[in-house]
Amino acid sequence: MQQFAQTTHWNFGQKLAFRFISVFFALFIFPFPLNIIPGINEIVEPYNDLWSWMVSWVGSNILGIEQTITLVFTGSGDKLYDWVQNFIILCLTLIIGIVWTILDRKRPNYEKLKQWFVLFLTYYLVYFMFVYGIIKLFYLQFVPPNLERLMQTFGQASPMRLIWTFMGFSESYTMFSGFSETMAGVLLMFRRTRTLGGLVAFGVMLNVFMMNMSYDVPVKLFSAQLMLMGLYIACLDFKRLMNFFIFNKTVGPSIHKPLFKSKTGQIILLAIQVVLIGYIIINQVMVSMEGRERYGSEREKPAFYGVYNVETYISNSDTIPPLTTDSVRWEHMLVDYPAFTSIIKMDGRLQRYNSKIDTVNQKFVFTLPSDTVNQYELYYKLKDKDIRLSGILQGDTINVDLKYYPLENFALLNRGFNWVNEVPYNRYNYDH
Structure with a gap:
């Protein structure tokens, strides 16, 4: 009290x-x-x-x-x-x-x-x-x-x-x-x-x-x-x-x-x-x-989920060299979400397209987020996990050869947890 x-x-x-x-x-x-x-x-x-x-x-x-x-x-x-x-x-x-x-x-x-x-x-x-x-x-x-x-x-x-x-x-x-x-x-x-x-x-x-x-x-x-x-x-x-x-x-x-x-x-x-x-x-x-x-760890993965490196990029019959200053040529295509596909250009800029993958007719259907009226159809052919795309995109006729990049190459994903470490695994994986 x-x-x-x-x-x-x-x-x-x-x-x-x-x-x-x-x-x-x-x-x-x-x-x-x-x-x-x-x-x-x-x-x-x-x-x-x-x-x-x-x-x-x-x-x-x-x-x-x-x-x-x-x-x-x-x-x-x-x-x-x-x-x-x-x-x-x-x-x-x-x-x-x-x-x-x-x-x-x-x-x-x-x-x-x-x-x-x-x-x-x-x-x-x-x-x-x-x-x-x-x-x-x-x-x-x-x-x-x-x-x-x-x-x-x-x-x-x-x-x-x-x-x-x-x-x-x-x-x-x-x-x-x-x-x-x-x-x-x-x-x-x-x-x-x-x-x-x-x-x-x-x-x-x-x-x-x-x-x-x-x-x-x-x-x-x-x-x-x-x-x-x-x-x-x-x-x-x-x-x-x-x-x-x-x-x-x-x-x-x-x-x-x-x-x-x-x-x-x-x-x-x-x-x-x-x-x-x-x-x-x-x-x-x-x-x-x-x-x-x-959108979490159990989200739906689209067909062809993965990273694809561009080996050949042909635009309007011209083969575009992989110059790091090029703002048009693709360097990577990322298929991660069902609703959109990401393109990384040679200069590092990111371009997202709203996309649908039609596995029956074997084509990607792209639209710009700012223009959902105009659709661009890119037909694909598969060779193992690699893809060849052909079609018209934003007025340009393109043919793109894409090589699948194994996700296992990312050290961030494949290192995992280790109780025993003889040396610190403090590194950057340069394997491209």
């Missing part, structure tokens, strides 16, 4: 810190969980529209940004829109925190509000630990290097492409990362393990944040905020952690007050949590299972 009595009256610093922290995270988190519940997520559209207006107005009138700021979902969390929105959140946090402090000076504590806030914050963090964790457990966020990546050099890759290839190469490491994030979510769900869950979430997200910062992955803002959430939840037990890890003192159990005194209230709250977590897990597992078959 002594510990509880000490927490019933907060000093000015405690109250001030809670006001600012709770306002900042609440502005950042809301409208969760409304925006993830099917059927009602549309009701938050006016709120999103309000944010779009504020970002545009503040960016133009306060920050002096001349370009139009619009919310476009590109996969980046570090868009100009996001930076301006976070600037507004910081300003609103300062304003609301000051007004709250002035109007509510005499309140002794925010114990009950803090309980609700921590629960709200915790389940937001749980949601994203499961989202990012489960997708990695299904080996989806980072997938095995496709044929384009295998044929392009490290020097051509952006830092983000490099880290995506590094992670995607190893299914075991990717799944370990997913397990760590998922385990953080599981630990956060229970009051007895919430402090440990906060520590694990902080450690996991610190690593993610540093990777994002070091490899220019545009999720820097979001990963930093998830990291800070984990740190805040862990620091709720700051004194006990310091006594245990630093001062080597005996630490008693933490005291938890239930949000509801009645059994009925506790049961209803527990039921809501179970339904929410169940929905999150089931939905993410189903999405991941579908994605694994659609």
